[in-house]
Amino acid sequence: MKKIIVYCEVDFVNKKLEEVSYELISKARSLTKIAKELKNEDYEVEAVALLDEIEIESVKNAYKAGANIFTLIKSDSLKVFSQTVFAQSFVEYFNQNKSDIIIFPATPRGRIVAPRITTSLDCGLVADCTGLDFIVRDDKLMFAPTRPTFGSELMATIISKTLPQCATVRAKTFNAEFIYEENDKINEFKPISYEENRIKLVKTILDNTPNEYDFSDAKIILAAGYGLVHNKDRKYFEKLEQIAKLIGAKVGSTRKVVDLGYMPQATQIGQTGSTVEAEIYVAFGISGALQHISGMKNSKKIIAVNIDEDAEIFNYSDYKIVANAKTIIDNIYEKLSK
Amino acid sequence: MNIVVCVKQVPDVDDIKWTKENNLDRVNMLTKLNPHDEWALDWAMNIKSKFKDTKVTAISMGPNQASEVLSYAMAKGADRAILLSDRAFSGSDTIVTAKILAAAIKKYVSDFNLIITGHLACDGDTAQVPVSLAQILDIPDVIGVNEIFNADKNMAIVSQKHGKDINIFEINTPCLLAVKEEAKEKIVPKIDDYIRAQNKGIEIYGLDDLGFDKNEVGILGSPTMVWKAFRPQVSKKAVKIEQNFSERLVDIILKAE
Numbered sequence: 001m002k003k004i005i006v007y008c009e010v011d012f013v014n015k016k017l018e019e020v021s022y023e024l025i026s027k028a029r030s031l032t033k034i035a036k037e038l039k040n041e042d043y044e045v046e047a048v049a050l051l052d053e054i055e056i057e058s059v060k061n062a063y064k065a066g067a068n069i070f071t072l073i074k075s076d077s078l079k080v081f082s083q084t085v086f087a088q089s090f091v092e093y094f095n096q097n098k099s100d101i102i103i104f105p106a107t108p109r110g111r112i113v114a115p116r117i118t119t120s121l122d123c124g125l126v127a128d129c130t131g132l133d134f135i136v137r138d139d140k141l142m143f144a145p146t147r148p149t150f151g152s153e154l155m156a157t158i159i160s161k162t163l164p165q166c167a168t169v170r171a172k173t174f175n176a177e178f179i180y181e182e183n184d185k186i187n188e189f190k191p192i193s194y195e196e197n198r199i200k201l202v203k204t205i206l207d208n209t210p211n212e213y214d215f216s217d218a219k220i221i222l223a224a225g226y227g228l229v230h231n232k233d234r235k236y237f238e239k240l241e242q243i244a245k246l247i248g249a250k251v252g253s254t255r256k257v258v259d260l261g262y263m264p265q266a267t268q269i270g271q272t273g274s275t276v277e278a279e280i281y282v283a284f285g286i287s288g289a290l291q292h293i294s295g296m297k298n299s300k301k302i303i304a305v306n307i308d309e310d311a312e313i314f315n316y317s318d319y320k321i322v323a324n325a326k327t328i329i330d331n332i333y334e335k336l337s338k
Numbered sequence: 339m340n341i342v343v344c345v346k347q348v349p350d351v352d353d354i355k356w357t358k359e360n361n362l363d364r365v366n367m368l369t370k371l372n373p374h375d376e377w378a379l380d381w382a383m384n385i386k387s388k389f390k391d392t393k394v395t396a397i398s399m400g401p402n403q404a405s406e407v408l409s410y411a412m413a414k415g416a417d418r419a420i421l422l423s424d425r426a427f428s429g430s431d432t433i434v435t436a437k438i439l440a441a442a443i444k445k446y447v448s449d450f451n452l453i454i455t456g457h458l459a460c461d462g463d464t465a466q467v468p469v470s471l472a473q474i475l476d477i478p479d480v481i482g483v484n485e486i487f488n489a490d491k492n493m494a495i496v497s498q499k500h501g502k503d504i505n506i507f508e509i510n511t512p513c514l515l516a517v518k519e520e521a522k523e524k525i526v527p528k529i530d531d532y533i534r535a536q537n538k539g540i541e542i543y544g545l546d547d548l549g550f551d552k553n554e555v556g557i558l559g560s561p562t563m564v565w566k567a568f569r570p571q572v573s574k575k576a577v578k579i580e581q582n583f584s585e586r587l588v589d590i591i592l593k594a595e
Contacts, residue, residue, distance in 0.1 A: 083469075084478065108500055112481045115469035119433055124561030127432075127464035135565065144565060150461055153354055155570045162561040198478040198510040202495075205504045216501070220591060247592060265520070271460050272373045280591055290354060291460075303590055304576070305583075319590060320576035321583050331584035 001042045002035075003099035004028045005164075007090070007114070008049040008062070009107045012080060017049060017058040020105040022065040022176035024169060027132055028103055029066025029180065031143075034134045039141040044068040046099065050086050052079045056184055063183040065176050071097075071187040081109055082196045087116035089191035094121065097189075099164055101143045103132070106168035114168050124160040126167040132174075135159070143167070153290055213250070213266035213274075220249035221278040223269060223296065226256045227285020227306060227325045236326050237262050239333050240284060246336045252276065254292045270295035285325035288313030339451040339491045339511075341382045341394045342443055344471070345375040345411055347404040348461040356569075371407040374456025380521030382454050383415045385489050387523075393417045395447050399427060399438055405540050412535035413527035420446060424544035429557030432462070436470030438555060441548040443475065446541070451491055451511040457482055457518040468516040479514040480507050485522075486515060 006028050008021035025047050032043040047067040049058075054072055062070050073093050077085055090113075094102075104114040106128050118125040131146035137159065145167035146157045160166070215221060222244050228236040237257070244251045253263035255270055269276055270292040281299035286292060288304075288311055296302070297316050304317040305325045314320045321328065350370050355363040379396065386392040396411035398404050399422040408419035422442050430438060443450060453475075458465035465481070472479035480496050484504075487495040489511070496515060498505045509515075527535075545552060553559055579586050 083481075087473070108482070111465060112469060112479075115432070115466040116473045119436065119470040119473040122433070122561075124431060124433060125466060126562060127466055137565075148570070149463060150349075150354070153569065154567055156567045157565040158562050159565045160562050196478065198513070199480070200508045202506040202508055205506065207499070207502045207504050249591075282587070282591065301590070302574075303587065305587070314576050316574060317576040318574060319587075320578045321587065322578070323583050328584055328587065332588055335584060335588060 001044050003044055003046050004031060004101040004103065005046050005048055005094075005099040006067070007102060007104045007110065007117075008047050009105040009110055010049055010051050010054075012051070015051060015053055015055050015058075017047075017054075017062060018105070018107070018171075019176065020107060020171035021047065021049070022061060022178070023171065023174045024103050024105060025062055025065040025067050026177045027169070027174040028101075031132060031134060035141055038134055038136055041141055043100075046071060048073065048090070048093070050078045050089055052076050054186070059184050059186055060182050061178060064178040064180055066180050069187055070183075070185065071189060073189045073191055075191055075193055077193045077195065080201075082199070083109075083112045083116055084196045085194045086113050087120060088194045090117055091120050092191045093189050094164075102164050102166045104166065104168040106170045110168055114166070118166050121164065123162050123164055123166060124158075126158045126160075129167045129169050130155075130173055131157075132167065132169065133157075145169075213264070215250060215252065215269070215274050215276040215278070218250040218276065219279045220244075220247065221252045221269075221276055221281050221296075221299070222249050223252040223254070223281065223283050223286060224257060224263060224267075225254045225284060225286030225292075225325075226260075227287075228329070229257070229260070229262060230326060234262055236329055239329050243329065243333055243336060252296075254286055254289070256289070283313050283317070284329060286313050287311050288316065339385075339389060339392050339489075340447060340449050341385065341392060341489075342447050342450045342453045343375070343378050343382045343394060343396050343411065343416065344439060344453065344455040344467075345379065345396050345398045345407050346372045346456075346459045347398065347400050347407045348372045348459055369403065369406070371410055372456055372459045372461075374458060374460070374517065375407075376456075377517050377520050378454040378456045379411055379414050379416065380523065380525050381486050381515075381517055383525045384521050384523055385452075385486065386415065389490065395420060395450075397439065397442060397447075398422065399430070399435060401428075405542075408540050409532075409535050410527070412538050413531040414525045415531075419538070419540045421540050421542045422544070422548070423542055424555075426545045426550075426552040426556045426558075429560060430555055431560035431562045432464055432466040433470050434555055434560045436467050436474055438548065438550070439467070439471055440474040441550070442543060445548065446543070452489055452494060453477075453512070453514040454486075455514065455516045457516045465516075468514060472514040475512075475514070477512050477514055478509050479516065480509055481516045482518045483515045484517075484519040486517070489515075
């Protein structure tokens with residue numbers, strides 16, 4: 001039987017699987033059904049985790065999410081993350097237990113380890129996919145991941161001519177469904193104990209410096225664009241900062257206003273700035289250059305204020321206000337500071 | 339010490355043009371140096387300003403036009419520039435690109451201590467080439483570096499942000515660092531620098547120089563291929579607010595309407 005391996009992301013402290021692992025396992029399981037429908041081919045799903053030990057609850061959940069086999073590549077040298085040690089250990093296992101497809105999580109660690117593995121296996125890797133599917137090409141079933149490219153302006157479905165066919169997928173792209181039969185069987189594999197002496201983690205510091213531009217837990221972001229420039233002064237940027245303070249929001253900006261010196265670089269949202277996923281994102285006087293859009297489009301509710309009825313930003317918005325952003329800021333400021 | 343900086347010329351995503359068939363019209367789009375690579379160059383120059391005997395080599399794979407970003411790298415202070423250009427290279431995916439870069443570095447800058455790259459290129463946006471390159475060259479890497487505190491012939495000391503954690507690494511050279519943030523000091527070339535760069539000349543190498551067969555590189559040699567490309571239908575149907583703008587806006591924000 002053919003196999004889809006899901007490389008699991010783990011929580012090293014609690015010896016658990018991260019949620020993204022279940023999401024990928026469930027997606028892999030649903031892919032097996034597509035393979036069956038398209039070409040009557042049987043695939044099974046193998047979840048593979050690398051760690052020194054694992055809590056049994058995670059194993060059960062992996063089966064419930066759709067795994068047919070759970071493999072633990074187990075070694076003391078896998079207690080802490082090292083991209084080279086993890087890649088070597090996985091490759092050693094893989095060479096003895098080959099699969100047609102490997103799906104990796106596009107987590108910070110996954111993104112670092114996956115290309116090491118695929119380069120070592122001399123195969124392709126499709127990054128940051130938002131869709132996974134099978135297609136039939138020349139009467140052959142092929143794994144067909146789709147990814148956004150070019151700042152999300154273009155979607156590309158990319159296939160691999162060689163095996164294994166591999167892809168990375170971001171967390172929260174698919175849903176985990178705990179609907180399959182529970183099991184607690186662990187297939188254990190002991191790799192050679194690899195070491196990485198060339199790199200040393202000296203220490204980890206908790207970044208406690210209060211950072212008004214840390215958007216990671218920002219619920220509301222008010223973003224300032226070129227439409228707020230007024231007589232070459234910062235008046236409306238300051239007003240927006242004050243409004244943000246009053247309602248507990250954070251202020252973001254575009255590359256253009258950063259380049260022109262109206263806002264600090266740390267506020268920049270977009271491809272060369274921060275990527276945000278706010279509950280509410282309000283774009284004031286932002287036209288919607290692609291480089292900005294790619295950093296904010298995943299926000300839950302997007303409201304745009306722009307004088308130009310045809311501004312690109314409106315294509316990504318839930319609410320559209322065609323008006324001068326400066327006037328709106330004046331009015332809100334007046335309303336809130338009463 | 340010897341530093342290699344990998345740079346890429348990318349289409350300007352703020353200037354996207356489409357062909358009638360809905361493909362990217364790369365011919366008519368403006369190009370620029372990938373922003374993350376600009377940071378990589380700046381970090382290299384920051385190190386060079388500390389250690390005078392440092393030699394920086396900028397390397398790029400691309401069409402002849404990519405010599406523009408290499409000239410710019412030299413205007414910024416790179417001592418040497420290498421362009422890997424061959425019709426056969428066109429269409430290379432990430433692993434093949436890494437193989438070509440690795441072959442060139444091994445052959446022409448074999449005594450490198452440090453490779454600095456941008457974290458990702460803003461056109462492909464995969465962040466895979468630096469990791470693949472480190473794997474092929476069998477050197478350690480730190481990906482997503484936000485500060486290079488020091489780098490000498492033996493060791494680099496760098497930090498990497500991971501959520502609220504800041505990891506400080508000591509990494510033996512030779513190694514690869516993929517930078518994710520701007521350098522402490524940005525290098526802005528002056529007219530004189532551009533003139534000096536023009537006189538330096540760019541080394542150009544192709545398929546035969548690097549000892550590849552044409553089936554090993556480009557579209558032919560790449561394990562992955564684009565099956566189809568399409569423009570996503572992103573248009574959300576925005577609800578247009580017709581009046582009482584400010585009141586409605588405040589309501590939406592504060593009452594989660």
